[in-house]
Amino acid sequence: MASKMKAVVCRSWGDPSALRVEEIDARRPGPGEVRISVKASAVNFADTLILAGKYQVKPQLPYIPGLELAGEVIECGVGVSSARPGDRVLVWARYGGGFAEEFVARASTLVPIPATMDFATAAGFFIGHGTAYFALTRRAGLAAGETLLVTGAGGGVGLAAVEVGNALGARVIACASTPEKLSMAAARGADLLVNYSCENMRDSVREYTAGSGVDVVFDAVGGEVFDHAMRSAAWHARILLIGFASGTVPQIPANIVLVKNISIISAVWGAESERDPAFAVSVMGELMEIYRAGRLKPLVSTIYPLSEAPDAIRAIVERRTVGKVVVVP
Numbered sequence: 363m364a365s366k367m368k369a370v371v372c373r374s375w376g377d378p379s380a381l382r383v384e385e386i387d388a389r390r391p392g393p394g395e396v397r398i399s400v401k402a403s404a405v406n407f408a409d410t411l412i413l414a415g416k417y418q419v420k421p422q423l424p425y426i427p428g429l430e431l432a433g434e435v436i437e438c439g440v441g442v443s444s445a446r447p448g449d450r451v452l453v454w455a456r457y458g459g460g461f462a463e464e465f466v467a468r469a470s471t472l473v474p475i476p477a478t479m480d481f482a483t484a485a486g487f488f489i490g491h492g493t494a495y496f497a498l499t500r501r502a503g504l505a506a507g508e509t510l511l512v513t514g515a516g517g518g519v520g521l522a523a524v525e526v527g528n529a530l531g532a533r534v535i536a537c538a539s540t541p542e543k544l545s546m547a548a549a550r551g552a553d554l555l556v557n558y559s560c561e562n563m564r565d566s567v568r569e570y571t572a573g574s575g576v577d578v579v580f581d582a583v584g585g586e587v588f589d590h591a592m593r594s595a596a597w598h599a600r601i602l603l604i605g606f607a608s609g610t611v612p613q614i615p616a617n618i619v620l621v622k623n624i625s626i627i628s629a630v631w632g633a634e635s636e637r638d639p640a641f642a643v644s645v646m647g648e649l650m651e652i653y654r655a656g657r658l659k660p661l662v663s664t665i666y667p668l669s670e671a672p673d674a675i676r677a678i679v680e681r682r683t684v685g686k687v688v689v690v691p
Contacts, residue, residue, distance in 0.1 A: 364388060368691065369462035370671045372425045375415035378672040378679070381427070389466050391439035396469050398453065402665075403431040403460035404486035405674045405687040406518065407607055408632075412458070413675065421457055427671070428460020428689070429632075432475060432484035442469045450475040452484040454492075456636050460485075461671050463691045470639045473646045476654055482662045486686030487653075488646065489631070490522035491660060493604065495649045497580065497629035498526055502600040506531025508577035511567065511594060513587050514607055515552065516543020518686045521661060523580045525550045526649075529657040535576060537563055537587070539681075546661060546684050558587060567594040575599065585610035592618060600625045607681075661685030 364387040371384045391397045409427045411417040435449040445451070451472040459465050475484045498504040510527040514520035515536035527534045528551025536547035537556040544555040556566045567576060575596030581588050584606030592601060592614070601624060606612075614626060635642035652658055663685040666674040670689075677683050 367463040368668060369426050369459075370428070370668060370689075372413055372427060373423055375413065375420075375423075378410075378413055378675040381413075381672045381675075383669050383671075388464050391437055391442075391466050393440045394442060394469055395439040395466050396435050396442060396445050396472065397437040398431070398433040398451065398465045398467060399436045400431050400433040400460065400463055400465050400691055401481035402433070402485035402688050402690050403428040403462075404489065404518070405671075405678055405689060406430070406489055407605065407678055410675055410679045426459045426462055427675070428458055428462070429455050430485060430488045431455060431460035431465055432481045432487075433465070435472075436464075438469070445469050445472055450477075450481075450484075452488055454488045454632065454635055454642070456632060461668065461689055463668075468639070471635075471643070473643055473650070476650060479653065482665055482688045482690070483660050485688050486518060486662060487649075487660060490518040490686060491526060491649055491658065492635075492642070492646060493519050493629065493631040494523040494526040494580070496631045496634065496645055497602045497604060498523065498530060498578070500645070501627050501629045502578045502580075502602055504530055504532055504578050507533075509533045509535065509571055509596075510578045510580060511535045511537065511576040511591055512547075512552075512580045513537045513558075513591055514581075514583040515547040516540065516684045517582065517607065517681075518683075519582050519604060520580070521546060521550060521685050523582075524552050525658050525660070526652075527580070528552070529652050532578070535567060535570065537591070543684050550659065550661070558590065563587075563590040564594050571596070578602065580604060582607055584608045584612050588612040592624075595622060595624055598623050598625075600627055603628045662688050664688070665690055
């Protein structure tokens with residue numbers, strides 16, 4: 363008889379309040395897979411879109427949310443030699459499943475966790491810091507001494523971009539909507555803080571850069587914020603499209619792209635990881651070295667029990683969070 367586990371289950375798209383904790387069958391690992399005892403799972407903006415039925419991919423119902431998690435290997439399937447029971451790992455769950463007591467993953471996708479990293483921190487490390495590091499190093503080629511502008515700098519991905527940009531030696535301009543979010547960005551290495559709810563981003567950037575503009579824009583907000591960020595770009599700037607947390611996909615003015623030789627670059631870390639797991643694990647290995655060196659201090663602002671997962675998701679929807687929000691079984 364199959365063993366049981368608790369999981370947060372979605373049976374209809376819409377409001378997070380429809381989520382329920384249910385007891386369901388746990389799955390044994392197949393060839394090349396491992397079974398993980400989940401210790402923590404992070405909440406991401408993409409979770410809110412999936413549950414609302416607005417994501418570009420719509421999973422089948424019933425659906426278990428949770429796109430990244432951390433835990434301990436408890437069983438290995440046939441043919442697995444790269445992991446063993448007791449290993450502490452983090453995993454990206456592309457098709458959900460993290461809000462549960464157990465998760466089955468491909469062994470090839472496991473990222474070892476340093477002894478100094480707790481499970482709550484590890485649970486939110488792949489998407490936030492992985493996206494930031496992949497985007498800034500592999501897509502934009504951010505160099506030490508360049509100026510980086512980060513929008514949504516108080517969110518999980520934005521705050522990670524501030525940290526990673528600082529670790530890479532860039533001058534970082536953090537843009538967010540509240541003093542609290544900006545103070546967190548300052549604590550993680552931002553050189554200039556811009557509250558775009560009451561300040562003019564372009565004027566602040568122009569003054570800080572002596573009129574030259576920024577070399578790289580990391581934008582996860584879209585909408586009007588993207589427009590202001592783009593107009594703050596320097597000659598040969600690279601603009602990273604990360605997401606559209608504002609709910610508005612920007613219409614990119616080609617004339618500005620043309621006259622400044624600007625590059626518009628997408629950075630979809632999840633799809634890249636799915637296409638090439640070995641590459642993703644390698645990139646995360648580089649990032650873990652930076653963490654071990656003490657140059658990254660990821661912020662987990664709130665930890666919810668599994669039973670309060672709807673509240674955790676609603677906090678993301680209402681943009682009340684700073685850093686990462688985590689759910690624990």
